[in-house]
Amino acid sequence: MFPDPxxxxxxPDQLRCELKFGGGSPITKQPLVRLVNVWKRFGSIQALAxxxxxxxxxxxxxxxxxxxxxxxxxxxVLAGLYRPDQGxxxxxxxxxxxxxxxDALKLGVTMVHQHFELVDNLSVWENVVLGAEGxxxxxxxxxxxxxxxxLASEHGVEVDIDARVRDxxxxxxxxxxxLKMLYRRARILILDEPTTFLTPQEVxxxxxxxxxxxxxxxxxxxxxxKLRDALRVGDRLTVMRGxxxxxxxxxxxxxxELLVQWMMGEPPAAxxxxxxxxxxxxxxxxxxxLLEVEETSTVGTHxxxxxxxxxxxxxxxxxxxxxxxAGSGQRELAELLVGLLPVAAGRIRLSGVxxxxxxxxxxxxxxxxxVPEDRVRDGILPGMTLAETVVLGLHRHLFPNVWYDFARAMxxxxxxxxxxxxxxxxxxxxxxxxxxxxxxxxxxxxxxxTCRIRAEPVVVxxxxxxGLDVRAVQHVHQQLRSVVGRGGAVLLVSxxxxxLIGLCHHIVVLHRGQTVAEFDGPGYDRYSIGEAMLGSAx
Amino acid sequence: MYVAALxxxxxxxxxxxxxxxxxxWVAYKTALNDSLGSIGGFAQTLNRMTPLLLVAxxxxxxxxxxxxxxxxxxxxxxxxxLATGIGLSLAPAGLPAWQMVPLVLAGGAMAGAAFVLIAxxxxxxxxxxxxxxxxxxxxxxxxLVEFLCTGPWNDPTAxxxxxxxxxxxxxxxxxxxxxxxHTGVLLACAVAVLTWGLLYRTVPGYEMRAVGAxxxxxxxxxxxxxxxxxxxxTLGGGLSGLAGAIEVAGVHExxxxxxxxxxxFMGILVAVLARYHPLVLIPxxxxxxxxxxxxxxLQRTVGFPASAxxxxxxxxxxxxxxxxxxxxxxxxxVI
Numbered sequence: 001m002f003p004d005p006x007x008x009x010x011x012p013d014q015l016r017c018e019l020k021f022g023g024g025s026p027i028t029k030q031p032l033v034r035l036v037n038v039w040k041r042f043g044s045i046q047a048l049a050x051x052x053x054x055x056x057x058x059x060x061x062x063x064x065x066x067x068x069x070x071x072x073x074x075x076x077v078l079a080g081l082y083r084p085d086q087g088x089x090x091x092x093x094x095x096x097x098x099x100x101x102x103d104a105l106k107l108g109v110t111m112v113h114q115h116f117e118l119v120d121n122l123s124v125w126e127n128v129v130l131g132a133e134g135x136x137x138x139x140x141x142x143x144x145x146x147x148x149x150x151l152a153s154e155h156g157v158e159v160d161i162d163a164r165v166r167d168x169x170x171x172x173x174x175x176x177x178x179l180k181m182l183y184r185r186a187r188i189l190i191l192d193e194p195t196t197f198l199t200p201q202e203v204x205x206x207x208x209x210x211x212x213x214x215x216x217x218x219x220x221x222x223x224x225x226k227l228r229d230a231l232r233v234g235d236r237l238t239v240m241r242g243x244x245x246x247x248x249x250x251x252x253x254x255x256x257e258l259l260v261q262w263m264m265g266e267p268p269a270a271x272x273x274x275x276x277x278x279x280x281x282x283x284x285x286x287x288x289x290l291l292e293v294e295e296t297s298t299v300g301t302h303x304x305x306x307x308x309x310x311x312x313x314x315x316x317x318x319x320x321x322x323x324x325x326a327g328s329g330q331r332e333l334a335e336l337l338v339g340l341l342p343v344a345a346g347r348i349r350l351s352g353v354x355x356x357x358x359x360x361x362x363x364x365x366x367x368x369x370x371v372p373e374d375r376v377r378d379g380i381l382p383g384m385t386l387a388e389t390v391v392l393g394l395h396r397h398l399f400p401n402v403w404y405d406f407a408r409a410m411x412x413x414x415x416x417x418x419x420x421x422x423x424x425x426x427x428x429x430x431x432x433x434x435x436x437x438x439x440x441x442x443x444x445x446x447x448x449x450t451c452r453i454r455a456e457p458v459v460v461x462x463x464x465x466x467g468l469d470v471r472a473v474q475h476v477h478q479q480l481r482s483v484v485g486r487g488g489a490v491l492l493v494s495x496x497x498x499x500l501i502g503l504c505h506h507i508v509v510l511h512r513g514q515t516v517a518e519f520d521g522p523g524y525d526r527y528s529i530g531e532a533m534l535g536s537a538x
Numbered sequence: 539m540y541v542a543a544l545x546x547x548x549x550x551x552x553x554x555x556x557x558x559x560x561x562x563w564v565a566y567k568t569a570l571n572d573s574l575g576s577i578g579g580f581a582q583t584l585n586r587m588t589p590l591l592l593v594a595x596x597x598x599x600x601x602x603x604x605x606x607x608x609x610x611x612x613x614x615x616x617x618x619x620l621a622t623g624i625g626l627s628l629a630p631a632g633l634p635a636w637q638m639v640p641l642v643l644a645g646g647a648m649a650g651a652a653f654v655l656i657a658x659x660x661x662x663x664x665x666x667x668x669x670x671x672x673x674x675x676x677x678x679x680x681x682l683v684e685f686l687c688t689g690p691w692n693d694p695t696a697x698x699x700x701x702x703x704x705x706x707x708x709x710x711x712x713x714x715x716x717x718x719x720h721t722g723v724l725l726a727c728a729v730a731v732l733t734w735g736l737l738y739r740t741v742p743g744y745e746m747r748a749v750g751a752x753x754x755x756x757x758x759x760x761x762x763x764x765x766x767x768x769x770x771x772t773l774g775g776g777l778s779g780l781a782g783a784i785e786v787a788g789v790h791e792x793x794x795x796x797x798x799x800x801x802x803f804m805g806i807l808v809a810v811l812a813r814y815h816p817l818v819l820i821p822x823x824x825x826x827x828x829x830x831x832x833x834x835x836l837q838r839t840v841g842f843p844a845s846a847x848x849x850x851x852x853x854x855x856x857x858x859x860x861x862x863x864x865x866x867x868x869x870x871x872v873i
Contacts (some may be wrong), residue, residue: 266794290622359760360760361760362759363760377754377755380755381751381755382751382752391744392748394759395741399744402742403740403741426560
């Protein structure tokens with residue numbers, strides 16, 4: 001199906017050819033592809049409600065919007081992953097049926113997803129050619145290798161093409177994904193939230209790479225909710241909300257305030273309030289230390305990174321952030337603290353009591369609460385009701401006798417709905433029916449409730465706002481602040497540096513299972529934190 | 539929906555009866571008469587329902603904590619073995635019935651619990667799948683019974699693989715004397731209600747359901763997952779052992795090789811259909827008992843193969859499962 005890559009590879013020329021046909025100057029040029037009036041419904045959710053989008057060659061087109069605004073759905077329609085209920089894809093004014101990703105590839109549409117689709121133990125070049133090897137049976141190894149190398153140098157993508165993918169940091173893995181798409185002769189490259197889990201340095205190089213690709217004639221669709229990235233590289237901005245396109249304009253016309261208003265659909269005052277990330281007041285210098293981790297290490301296993309020399313302390317009224325690129329030991333750290341992972345050496349103290357050897361239950365009863373990373377897998381009780389889910393972990397305290405107090409559980413469930421904004425009609429609804437944001441609110445309601453009954457609570461939150469929309473993120477942050485406000489402490493483990501910088505009094509950097517650096521807020525230097533995350537700090 | 543499912547199963551069954559060259563009308567009439575229509579038939583149905591219900595509770599308990607105990611037949615057998623053993627060994631002591639019956643039943647329950655504990659401990663200690671161990675233990679128990687029935691406890695006057703009878707004082711009191719329905723069914727229903735109370739009205743029961751719903755979430759919430767699973771498994775095994783003791787003390791009054799004609803697997807069907815809810819198990823196990831008693835009578839009177847009842851059961855279960863799957867797909871929505 002694919003022609004010999006080494007001989008036939010001529011993507012850039014082809015593009016230039018396309019450009020010529022499209023007309024020279026940016027103002028008069030024709031759109032490469034147009035999405036017109038696209039509708040898509042998933043069950044009771046209208047994901048897209050008549051969204052339209054024009055894609056021009058040689059441009060970085062930023063698609064902005066909250067989570068759930070329909071950005072990703074629209075991109076998936078273009079990439080042939082979703083079939084729209086209504087609407088069409090126009091190429092040169094003619095309707096083009098995009099029913100499968102293969103159809104989309106004929107148009108040159110490729111998509112880099114938020115979670116990469118790479119084979120970890122293959123090398124970079126093998127990943128790039130995978131699925132588009134060409135030839136019938138034999139893999140023409142040398143030719144492919146050469147073609148990938150040529151491709152990488154042509155586009156200025158700096159990556160060692162013989163390295164194994166699993167040894168590469170996230171930023172480079174992303175480049176491999178981009179290279180993979182270029183190899184498939186991408187003319188329209190869609191990137192879904194590419195900057196979320198990158199260090200500032202990696203974001204910089206990614207954006208430069210994208211600008212270079214756009215200059216060579218590619219159309220880049222950058223899906224993001226980060227205004228800073230959007231305004232930095234975007235040539236054209238499209239704002240989506242509720243499945244509709246609410247604005248589409250050249251980047252020069254957009255200001256941050258305007259974009260926020262469009263994204264939120266709120267009047268200016270309310271919108272800026274949502275954007276605000278008020279840092280809680282710093283703790284008193286003599287505030288007691290609630291959690292102290294001293295030179296702690298664990299034994300690594302085949303799927304658990306080995307932690308070494310982890311040290312930090314958490315004082316009452318303090319939010320401490322743990323920064324690090326994905327897979328630096330964040331999950332292991334959380335498991336270590338709650339007691340899922342045994343300690344090999346070192347000591348953990350909670351309010352002065354040594355909990356190093358205590359089981360999970362005793363740690364929880366002393367006020368150490370986990371907000372788990374995988375909310376569905378670790379947080380809820382599928383098949384059981386919302387009320388039953390919200391009392392999990394609290395049940396020993398709530399029901400000191402053997403009897404399960406149904407009324408008490410219902411009361412807590414109602415409380416979660418009313419005060420923690422869990423959107424559910426009543427507390428007896430199965431918790432599987434809740435969406436990610438609502439599940440997170442439920443888990444936080446549980447954590448906050450635990451904090452209310454313990455004297456000196458410590459909340460360990462692992463990527464608590466991942467995948468949530470702006471309002472839900474706001475709610476999460478508000479809850480974490482309220483824990484701190486009541487004399488508790490929060491350890492916020494996040495791969496999103498912006499979140500940490502906005503919220504934390506202190507940031508500890510984790511790199512390959514070690515705490516390598518510490519930073520004091522509020523005046524953080526993003527780039528030096530980024531350096532530490534990449535392991536290049538002294 | 540369910541009515542349609544049952545109708546479909548019934549239609550297929552009618553077809554099978556017709557293919558086997560029997561008159562479906564006569565067959566159904568006989569079956570119904572001998573399971574519900576007469577006192578004797580109704581008594582048979584109740585006697586069949588007792589082990590079915592207990593076994594279904596066993597399986598439900600294991601499912602409620604996320605395990606699958608499918609060794610109920612084995613647990614019935616060892617329960618029957620210890621019940622018979624106690625009955626035979628205490629026969630010379632001449633204890634009154636009010637002491638003898640509880641001793642026999644408690645012995646059966648303990649044997650069942652201890653037997654499933656083998657699988658439970660293997661799982662807790664080394665993570666050996668309880669599915670395999672319980673199935674394998676079924677064979678162990680079945681051969682133990684065969685050995686006892688043909689060897690040490692064999693009643694030479696019977697000329698069959700059955701043991702000496704247990705003393706009359708060890709027999710369960712009768713509920714309906716005419717048809718021979720014993721009081722075991724009351725006990726089984728009481729156990730179902732108690733199990734419901736345990737699961738839905740107590741904290742240990744809540745922990746069991748939490749473990750079954752999401753073991754990892756339960757672990758993070760400080761619940762001793764292994765301990766809870768072990769308790770539920772043992773409790774369940776005890777109930778199947780009790781079923782074995784009831785079969786011995788209520789129906790056969792001795793141990794025999796065919797003590798359980800596959801109650802274990804029928805119990806799984808009952809439990810699945812009732813969605814492991816202890817109270818729903820009562821009517822469902824009754825319905826299955828009707829099927830079993832009816833097919834027995836068909837076999838005796840019309841010469842209809844008893845395995846045909848398994849066909850009906852399987853059809854009912856398959857059709858209902860399909861209906862449920864379809865409904866689940868339609869209902870799927872997220873707030």
